[in-house]
Amino acid sequence: MNNRQISPLSLIELMESQRYGVEYQPIVDLKSKEIMAYECLARFTDIDNNNIPPDIIYAALHDSSLSLFQVEYQQKLLQLNYAPMNSDIFVNLDQDSYFSIGEGNENNPFLKLFKSFNHANIVVELIDNSEVNDSIKSLAMIDILAKNRINTAIDDVFNPLSMVSTSVIQMVDYIKLDKHVVAEKHNKHFMLLVEALINYAHSAGKKIILEGIETESDIIFARKIKADYVQGFLFKKWFHYHK
Numbered sequence: 001m002n003n004r005q006i007s008p009l010s011l012i013e014l015m016e017s018q019r020y021g022v023e024y025q026p027i028v029d030l031k032s033k034e035i036m037a038y039e040c041l042a043r044f045t046d047i048d049n050n051n052i053p054p055d056i057i058y059a060a061l062h063d064s065s066l067s068l069f070q071v072e073y074q075q076k077l078l079q080l081n082y083a084p085m086n087s088d089i090f091v092n093l094d095q096d097s098y099f100s101i102g103e104g105n106e107n108n109p110f111l112k113l114f115k116s117f118n119h120a121n122i123v124v125e126l127i128d129n130s131e132v133n134d135s136i137k138s139l140a141m142i143d144i145l146a147k148n149r150i151n152t153a154i155d156d157v158f159n160p161l162s163m164v165s166t167s168v169i170q171m172v173d174y175i176k177l178d179k180h181v182v183a184e185k186h187n188k189h190f191m192l193l194v195e196a197l198i199n200y201a202h203s204a205g206k207k208i209i210l211e212g213i214e215t216e217s218d219i220i221f222a223r224k225i226k227a228d229y230v231q232g233f234l235f236k237k238w239f240h241y242h243k
Contacts, residue, residue: 006052006060014057015071019045022079026235027090027209030222036229037088037123040079058094065100072097073109080117088121090153095126095137104144114150123174125153135165142171153209158194175201177227179212185221198226 006014021043026035044052061068076091083089091114098110105111114122124145126138142152153174156162158181169175177194184190201208210222213232222230 004053004056006056008060010046011057011060011067013047014044014052015067017047018074019047020071020075020078021045022075022082024082024084025231027088027229027231028235029229030219030227035087035235037090038084039090039125039231040083040092042075042079042092062096065096068094068097069100069109072100073113076110076113080113080122083117083119085119088123089117090123090125092125092127092155093141095134095141098141099137104140108144111144111148111150114145115148121151123151123153125155125174125176126168126172127155135168138165138168139171142168146171157197169197170204172206174207174209176209176211176231179232181210181225182212182214182218182221191225195225202226 023041023043024038025041027037027039028034029036042054042057044054044057046052057071058068061071072094076093079091080089093110098104098108101109103109114124124141126141145152151173152171153176154164154168154172155176156178157164157169157175159178160180162178175197181194198208207228208226209229209231210225210227211231213219213222213230213234215234218232218234219230
């Protein structure tokens with residue numbers, strides 16, 4: 001987590017100017033080597049066009065549920081409007097954003113937006129759960145999305161700072177392994193836990209996405225642990241738009 005903060009006035013100016021951007025990072029099938037999906041990544045810039053880390057913005061927005069909803073919804077509109085065609089799209093969605101206006105079911109604006117997107121399949125990617133209340137919200141959101149035939153993924157699994165609910169892992173369709181797995185690939189005890197989760201995922205019909213792929217040796221490692229898909233800076237095909 002970034003330790004910087006954004007002032008309330010700067011946050012208001014950012015929202016009024018809507019200096020929002022989006023980047024699309026490829027998710028690649030290990031077997032076919034083809035792009036199977038793109039993850040939409042939120043981007044923000046200050047008045048001088050310098051990038052602001054998204055975690056700083058979202059940390060500040062959590063103080064106001066309506067502001068959180070407004071920014072997250074505008075970001076999702078931007079991400080889907082410019083999304084590459086004919087590939088699945090992974091969109092990150094904070095469970096607090098989803099429930100920020102009190103509508104969880106058919107009237108939820110995010111659900112309506114996802115259901116109206118007909119260019120490709122949408123996979124909703126949940127952030128890591130650091131509190132029990134986050135897990136409860138995540139489970140409720142996954143249930144609603146599943147009933148509307150929208151797939152889900154859990155992000156940042158095995159990130160040292162994250163705590164993930166085992167119930168959430170059981171419900172999602174994709175499990176994304178944090179780049180920490182690549183960094184710790186020589187840690188035998190740690191890898192026993194990683195391999196156990198991958199074996200569980202495949203037995204349960206889920207797919208594994210390994211993040212943090214930067215070299216060809218990372219690809220070899222991904223194949224060794226039987227990941228299904230990979231994602232990272234090794235794959236240079238990015239699309240970047242600013243509003």
